[in-house]
Amino acid sequence: MPRLPTPPTDAAEAAVPLAEQAYRRLRQSIVRCDFAPGQRLRVEELSRQFEISSSPLREALSRLAEQGLVQAFENRGFHVAPLSVAGIADLTRVRLLVECEALRDAMVHGDDAWEAGVVAAAHGLALVEKRLGDQAPVLDESWSGRHREFHLALYGGGTSPMLNNLVGVLFDNAERYRQFSARHRKIKRSKNAEHQQLMNAVLQRDADTALGLLRQHISGTERNVVEALISMAPGTLQ
Structure with a gap:
């Protein structure tokens, strides 16, 4: 089970747009290998875990896919990029x-x-x-x-x-x-x-x-x- 992502801790961080918060926290979790290589990232599960709505999470996942940390598959959603x-x-x-x-x-x-x-x-x-x-x-x-x-x-x-x-x-x-x-x-x-x-x-x-x-x-x-x-x-x- 991945570690729970760290929620915003101060007013300045809480003022950051939700899509940026989702991006930072999801990136941190992926980089520190909280999610296994190749693991599917289900938006509804991430929404509960991060306590962020699905729209900013989808935006964050798309951004992470552009950066190579996530793979996006048509009809199969998002997966953590493999390690090889x-x-x-x-x-x-x-x-x-x-x-x-x-x-x-x-x-x-x-x-x-x-x-x-x-x-x-x-x-x-x-x-x-x-x-x-x-x-x-x-x-x-x-x-x-x-x-x-x-x-x-x-x-x-x-x-x-x-x-x-x-x-x-x-x-x-x-x-x-x-x-x-x-x-x-x-x-x-x-x-x-x-x-x-x-x-x-x-x-x-x-x-x-x-x-x-x-x-x-x-x-x-x-x-x-x-x-x-x-x-x-x-x-x-x-």
Whole structure:
């Protein structure tokens, strides 16, 4: 049974349009693997679970389908997108193209405020990792949130809103794979050193080193996910 989605907790969040609330909360549940890959998402059941009417939920599901987290089938409704070896390989290929370009753009155009935001995001992430100790960080919601903030902060100095929006969509797709992988990984992957090295290279505007580290970081996620997928269904994945 999926965890109950977190309802709005303050007036500002409650003022957000219902379709946006539905989108944020459903995206969060899908990304953290509360719903199984391929599971059908019945609007009437989601409406009861999220306490949101069907119209905003349908709008949210359509938006998530455009972003690759949900699949829409004629006459069969909405389903959580599957996880596969082919899927993570394709996602990694696109992430390498898009995120490397976004980081390159940020290093060229980022200002002092951007650098300060990167440092602050890295510090916030490190604090959570210190608190967690030997726990798998990706399964902690506070770590996942700060991890996302750190990576998006890296790209925040860029000049293309469309490129940065695409980075966010790809990151969420990758996060679902990371969440799945962490649940079935035998060896914990520590990312703290990777994040610190990446931040240092970015702040030094050392493009060759920073882009090399980013490629390793993204490719490392693919390796871990593939191992987890194969361990769950040996011989059945493409």
